[in-house]
Amino acid sequence: MKHLVFIFFAATFVSPACLLPESETKPPKPKLKEPDIVTPGDWNGSPPSDATVLFDGKDVSGWTKEDERPAPWKVEGGAMIAGGGSIISKHLFSDAQFHIEFDLPDNKDGNSGVYIHRLFEVQIMNSSKEKTSGSPDQQCGALYKKFTPLVNVTRKPGEWQTYDIVFHGVKLEDGKLKTPARVTVMHNGVLVQYNRALTRGTGAGGKRPLVEKGPIMLQDHGNPVRYRNIWIREIPPLNEFTGRPHDLTDKKEFAAKMKAGTVSTNETAGARPEDATFIFDGKDTSGLAGKNNEFKWSVKDGYMEVVRGSGGIRSKARFEDVQLHVEWATPSEVKGNGQGRGNSGVFLGRSEVQVLDSYNNKTYPDGQASALYKQYPPMFNACRPPGIWQSYDIIYFAPDYDEEGKLANPGTFTVFHNGVIVHDHVINKRAGKRGPKAGNPVLGNLSLQDHGNPVRYRNIWYRVLKPVL
Numbered sequence: 001m002k003h004l005v006f007i008f009f010a011a012t013f014v015s016p017a018c019l020l021p022e023s024e025t026k027p028p029k030p031k032l033k034e035p036d037i038v039t040p041g042d043w044n045g046s047p048p049s050d051a052t053v054l055f056d057g058k059d060v061s062g063w064t065k066e067d068e069r070p071a072p073w074k075v076e077g078g079a080m081i082a083g084g085g086s087i088i089s090k091h092l093f094s095d096a097q098f099h100i101e102f103d104l105p106d107n108k109d110g111n112s113g114v115y116i117h118r119l120f121e122v123q124i125m126n127s128s129k130e131k132t133s134g135s136p137d138q139q140c141g142a143l144y145k146k147f148t149p150l151v152n153v154t155r156k157p158g159e160w161q162t163y164d165i166v167f168h169g170v171k172l173e174d175g176k177l178k179t180p181a182r183v184t185v186m187h188n189g190v191l192v193q194y195n196r197a198l199t200r201g202t203g204a205g206g207k208r209p210l211v212e213k214g215p216i217m218l219q220d221h222g223n224p225v226r227y228r229n230i231w232i233r234e235i236p237p238l239n240e241f242t243g244r245p246h247d248l249t250d251k252k253e254f255a256a257k258m259k260a261g262t263v264s265t266n267e268t269a270g271a272r273p274e275d276a277t278f279i280f281d282g283k284d285t286s287g288l289a290g291k292n293n294e295f296k297w298s299v300k301d302g303y304m305e306v307v308r309g310s311g312g313i314r315s316k317a318r319f320e321d322v323q324l325h326v327e328w329a330t331p332s333e334v335k336g337n338g339q340g341r342g343n344s345g346v347f348l349g350r351s352e353v354q355v356l357d358s359y360n361n362k363t364y365p366d367g368q369a370s371a372l373y374k375q376y377p378p379m380f381n382a383c384r385p386p387g388i389w390q391s392y393d394i395i396y397f398a399p400d401y402d403e404e405g406k407l408a409n410p411g412t413f414t415v416f417h418n419g420v421i422v423h424d425h426v427i428n429k430r431a432g433k434r435g436p437k438a439g440n441p442v443l444g445n446l447s448l449q450d451h452g453n454p455v456r457y458r459n460i461w462y463r464v465l466k467p468v469l
Contacts, residue, residue, distance in 0.1 A: 032365040038233075038380040040418035043265045047099070047231035048382070048420055054089050054098075054216070055080060055230040063087040066118075066217075079103065079226040082112055082218065089215040091232065095168045097421050098216065098232035102225055106157035109133065111221040113144065116167050117214030119201035122185055122193075124225060127154040127257075136254045141192040143183060144203040148252060149192035150465070151275065153260040160228070161188055166414075166421055168238040170199075170210045177210060182238055182425075184395075184414065188260030190273050191323045191395060191465070194414075195425050236379060238424060264327060266389050269302060269459035272325070276461040279315045279446060280304060288313050297450075303329075303458040306344060312450045318443040321465040324348070324394040326446075329456045330357035332387025336453075338363040342386060344455040345373065347447035348396050350430040353415060355455060358383040370417040375429045378415075378422035389458070390418055395465075398442040399431035407433050 039049035047053055054062050057078035063071035065085050072084030102124055104110035110126035121144035125134070132139050132152070141149030155161050164186040171179035177199055185193035201208050218227060256275075264270035269282060279287050282302035285295050296310035330342025334357070342357030351372055358369035358381055365377035370392070384390050393416040400409040410431035415423040435442055448457060 032377050034362075034365050035368070035378050035381045035422075038382050038420055040382045040384060040420050043263070045101070045229055045263075047229075048233060050380075051099075051231040051233045052091055053231045054091055055227065057228055060087070062090050063218075064090060073220075079228040082220045082223060082225045082227075084220065086115075086217055086220045088118065088217045089232075092213050092215055093169075093232060093234055094213045095237050096232050096234050097164070097166050099229065099419075100163045100165070100227065101160050101229045102163070102227050103160050104128075104157040105224050105226075108223045110140075110157065110225055111223050112225040113203070113219040113221070114163060114165070115205055115217035115219060116165070116181075116183070117169060117205075117211055118208055118217045119205040119210065119214070120167075120181060120183060120198050121203045121205060121219070122163060122165060122183070124219075125154075126157060127152050128156045130257075132254055136252060139254065141185060141187045141255070143185075143193055143196055143198070146198065146202050147193060147196050149185075149187065149255045150194075151190060151192060152255040152257045153188045153190045153192065153273065154257075155188065155260065163187060164189075164416075164419070166235070166424060169212050169214070171237075172210060172212055184425075186393075186416075189263070189393070190258075190260050190463070192255075194395065194465075233420075235421060235424070239426075264389065264391065264459060269327060272459075272461040273463060276325075276463045277317065279317065279460040279462065280457065282458055287316050289316055290314070303456045305454050305456045306448075306450050306452075308450065308452045308454070310450055312347075313448050315446040317462075318445055319462060319464060320398045320441045320443055322394075322396050323463040323465060324392070324396060324446065325459065325461050326392045326394070326457065327389055327459045328355055328392070329389045330355070330386045331454050334386050337361060339367060341453070342455055343449075343451035343453050345449035345451065346392060346394070347449065348394070348413075349398065349428070349442075349444045350432065351375065351413065351428055352449070353392060353394060353413075355449070357386050359385050370415060370422045372413060372415075372423060372426065372429075376423060376426055378417065379424070380417075380420055380422055382417040382420035382422060384418060392417060393419075397465075398444065399428065399435060401435040401438060401440075401442070403438050405434050405437045407431055407435065408438070 060071040071087040112124040113121040123142040127140040136148040140154040166184040168182040180197040259274040261273040262270040290313045291311040344355040345352040356369040370378040395414040397411040399411040402408040
C-alpha cells in the first residue's frame with residue numbers, strides 16, 4: 001500500500017483530552033503481535049512445521065479403539081485401512097485446522113466418517129456414482145444428517161481425496177452450551193461447508209455429551225476405506241461474529257456433481273474446479289484491464305508480471321460472494337526490505353490481502369504477507385522463500401445493506417495462505433457505511449496492485465458462492 005503523509009501546522013492548542021483525568025483519556029492503541037512463523041507444507045503434501053502428525057504412513061501408535069485398546073487397523077503402502085472397529089486419536093484438541101486424505105474402495109459404498117471430538121461427523125461416502133444413494137445430507141462432504149455439501153466433488157475410488165477442516169469447539173458454561181461449534185470444510189480444494197453452527201453432535205455423536213476438548217475419531221463402517229497424511233494444527237478460538245453468519249443455504253437436495261481441480265506444483269499450475277471461472281489462465285488476459293482499459297503487464301511462461309509504473313489491473317468480471325484462488329511469487333533476486341520487497345496486493349472491494357516477501361523480512365504485523373492490510377495481521381506467517389510460487393485461497397462475503405442503504409452487515413474474509421489458515425471469518429472493517437439497498441447485490445472486481453515490484457501471478461480463478469441466507 002502507498003502511504004499518505006500529512007504535515008500539520010498548528011498554533012498553540014490544548015487538546016480537550018489533556019484536560020481530562022489520566023483515567024479518562026483514551027487508552028493507547030495496543031501494539032500488534034508479530035505472527036508466529038510457520039513453514040507451510042511442500043507441494044507434495046507434507047504438513048506445516050507447527051503441525052502434529054497423527055498418521056505418518058508407518059504405524060497407528062497415535063490411535064486407539066474407543067475402549068483404549070490398541071488400534072486394530074492395518075497399514076499397507078503408507079495408508080491405514082479401516083477394519084476392526086472405529087479408532088480415536090490420542091491427541092486431544094479444542095480449536096484446530098486439520099488435514100486428512102482418504103481413498104474409497106471400488107467394490108463398496110465407501111461409508112466411513114471423520115468424527116470431530118467424537119461428536120460431529122464429516123461424512124465419507126462414495127458419492128462419485130451417477131446416482132448417489134442415501135439422502136442428500138449423507139453424501140460425501142456432508143455434516144451427517146445436518147448439512148448437505150454445497151457441491152459434490154467426490155473423486156472416484158482409487159483416487160486420493162482431501163479434507164481440510166477448520167474447527168472451533170463448543171464453549172460450555174456450568175456444563176451448559178454457551179457457544180456452538182463451528183465447522184468449515186474444503187473437499188479437494190473446494191468449499192463444501194462454511195462456518196456451520198452445530199449445537200449438538202450429529203449421527204451417533206448426538207448421544208454423546210458435549211466436550212470442549214476431544215479427539216478425532218475415524219469410523220469403521222465395514223468398508224476398507226484407506227487413510228493417509230493426517231495432521232492437525234491448533235489455532236486460536238473464533239471470535240464469534242454476531243451479525244448474519246453467512247452460513248450458506250442448505251437446499252436439502254443432492255449437491256450438484258462436479259470435478260474438483262488439481263493441486264499446483266512449483267513448476268506447473270493446477271487445474272481449476274469444473275465450476276470455476278478463470279480470471280487468468282496463464283495466457284488469456286482478455287478478462288483483465290488496467291489504466292484506460294489497457295493491459296500493460298508482461299505475460300510469459302504461464303504467468304503475468306507487474307510492470308513498474310503501468311498501474312494496477314482489475315478483473316472485468318464483477319462478483320459478490322466468492323471462493324477465490326490466486327497464485328503469486330515475489331522476485332527471486334531479493335532487493336529492498338520491509339514494504340519495499342516484493343510488494344503487491346490482492347484487492348476485493350476496499351480490502352487488500354497483502355502480497356509481500358515476508359520471508360526473513362520484518363515489517364509492521366498488519367502489513368506483512370497475507371495480512372488484511374491495516375485491518376488484521378495474519379494468525380501465522382506462512383511465507384515461502386522468494387521466487388517460489390505461493391497460493392491464497394480466499395472465501396469472501398460482500399457487505400449487506402438495509403432498505404435505506406445503510407450498512408447492515410460488513411461481510412467477512414477467510415484466508416488460507418499456502419494451505420495454512422491465516423484469517424478465520426473476520427469482519428471486513430472497510431465495508432462502506434452506505435451502499436445499494438437490500439436486494440441489490442454488492443458487485444466488485446478483483447484488483448491486483450502495481451507497487452513497483454516485479455511480482456508474478458498465475459492460475460487465478462473464482463467460484464460464485466450461492467445462495468446465502
